[in-house]
Amino acid sequence: xxxxxxxxxxxxxxxxxxxxxxxxxxxxxxxxxxxxxxxxxxxxxxxxxxxxxxxxxxxxxxxxxxxxx
Numbered sequence: 569x570x571x572x573x574x575x576x577x578x579x580x581x582x583x584x585x586x587x588x589x590x591x592x593x594x595x596x597x598x599x600x601x602x603x604x605x606x607x608x609x610x611x612x613x614x615x616x617x618x619x620x621x622x623x624x625x626x627x628x629x630x631x632x633x634x635x636x637x
Contacts, residue, residue, distance in 0.1 A: 573606070576600070578630050579596045
């Protein structure tokens, strides 16, 4: 599975940086990430956006409990 390109739709927290009212509508953020699978286990999937020689950059670790599809 290493180096396979995957599209992952997942949920993450959302931060509101401005003052909000207490009875506001609070929601989580739905994110779509696309990248090369560089690691996957029962708890997480790790995607890289780029390979630079033997190294990687733009790495994101997504907890599997957050994955929608």
